[in-house]
Amino acid sequence: xxxxxxxxxxxxxxxxxxxxxxxxxxxxxxxxxxxxxxxxxxxxxxxxxxxxxxxxxxxxxxxxxxxxxxxxxxxxxxxxxxxxxxxxxxxxxxxxxxxxxxxxxxxxxxxxxxxxxxxxxxxxxxxxxxxxxxxxxxxxxxxxxxxxxxxxxxxxxxxxxxxxxxxxxxxxxxxxxxxxxxxxxxxxxxxxxxxxxxxxxxxxxxxxxxxxxxxxxxxxxxxxxxxxxxxxxxxxxxxxxxxxxxxxxxxxxxxxxxxxxxxxxxxxxxxxxxxxxxxxxx
Numbered sequence: 001x002x003x004x005x006x007x008x009x010x011x012x013x014x015x016x017x018x019x020x021x022x023x024x025x026x027x028x029x030x031x032x033x034x035x036x037x038x039x040x041x042x043x044x045x046x047x048x049x050x051x052x053x054x055x056x057x058x059x060x061x062x063x064x065x066x067x068x069x070x071x072x073x074x075x076x077x078x079x080x081x082x083x084x085x086x087x088x089x090x091x092x093x094x095x096x097x098x099x100x101x102x103x104x105x106x107x108x109x110x111x112x113x114x115x116x117x118x119x120x121x122x123x124x125x126x127x128x129x130x131x132x133x134x135x136x137x138x139x140x141x142x143x144x145x146x147x148x149x150x151x152x153x154x155x156x157x158x159x160x161x162x163x164x165x166x167x168x169x170x171x172x173x174x175x176x177x178x179x180x181x182x183x184x185x186x187x188x189x190x191x192x193x194x195x196x197x198x199x200x201x202x203x204x205x206x207x208x209x210x211x212x213x214x215x216x217x218x219x220x221x222x223x224x225x226x227x228x229x230x231x232x233x234x235x236x237x238x239x240x241x242x243x244x245x246x247x248x249x250x251x252x253x254x255x256x257x258x259x260x261x262x263x264x265x266x267x268x269x270x271x272x273x274x275x276x277x278x279x280x281x282x
Contacts, residue, residue, distance in 0.1 A: 020078075021078075022080070023073075023075055023082055023083070024083055024086070025042050025054045025068070025082040025084065026042060028041050031074060031080070031082065032075075034073060034079070036064075038056060038058065038064050038066075039056075040057045040062075040063075040064070041056065042055070042056060043055040043057045043063060044147065045082075046147070051068070052084055053068065054068055054082055061150075061152045063149065068082050068083065102139040103136045103139065103258065104136050104140050105257070106139070106140050118144070118276065119169055120171040120172065120173075120277070121147055121148070121171075122141075122276055123173070123174045124148060124150050124151070124175045125152070125153060125176060126150050127152075128208070129177070130148050130150040132207055132210070132252065132255065133148050134148065135255050136255065136258055137273065146273065146276055154176055154189075157192055158188065158191050161197055166195070166196030171196050171276045171278075172196060172197045172276075174189070174198070174200070175200060175201065175268060175269065175272060176201035176202075177202065177207060178201070178202075178203065178204060179199075179200070189201065198271075200272060202262075202264045202265045203264060204265075206230060208221070208231070210262050210264070211251055211254065211260060215254045215255065215259075215260035216254045217254065222234055222237035222238065224237070231244050231247065235247050
């Protein structure tokens, strides 16, 4: 016997599990994974060998990767189904970039689709480094399938490299600030450099200095004495508000292409990209 109201399924409608609303996994969207309780902001959503995944970053900077499963996340307390965001619109010509070229100076490939992410990765020290690399090399990295992650400092780099487990087809390139002989950074880099791992660096105290002063509209980067917080010291001497996020937004907005960056940084990033994309047969 079938109920006219319910049809062949005798479960009352009010007892049936309703489909969760679909929400695009856009960058910086904060969600909670239901099975683990891990809460974080979306860093990226990508297709891997295991299927579609989303990477979340918690407030301590820890990253975790989860599959995009139905009803797998909470958004503001509501169960949702995260879905892959729609593909980006064709990129417009970046201000300052040459026609037919990407911001890094490479030949542009109109309509090219992002490649499935490689196992190889590039790590940089902090969020600002990652945003600057994306600003100039983002188009190239998507075509090559290279993901850039940030470390929030390199003190834990040996443990991170061990967990990453470099091997054939799984290379790790690391960009380090202020990599000079005799520094802590140089000693840590020496511990991890080897087969499958390349650590390179630039001479600047912070990635801010890798942006040409002329592009930012200043005569030069001020000297900040030891013992003073460097970024705050820069803001004071330039007459900017003591607001590091606002200062960085101002600096990043001045970068339109590789021409706005110092050659010492350009060479190192290009070296890392070559390292993580080299065919294993070579």
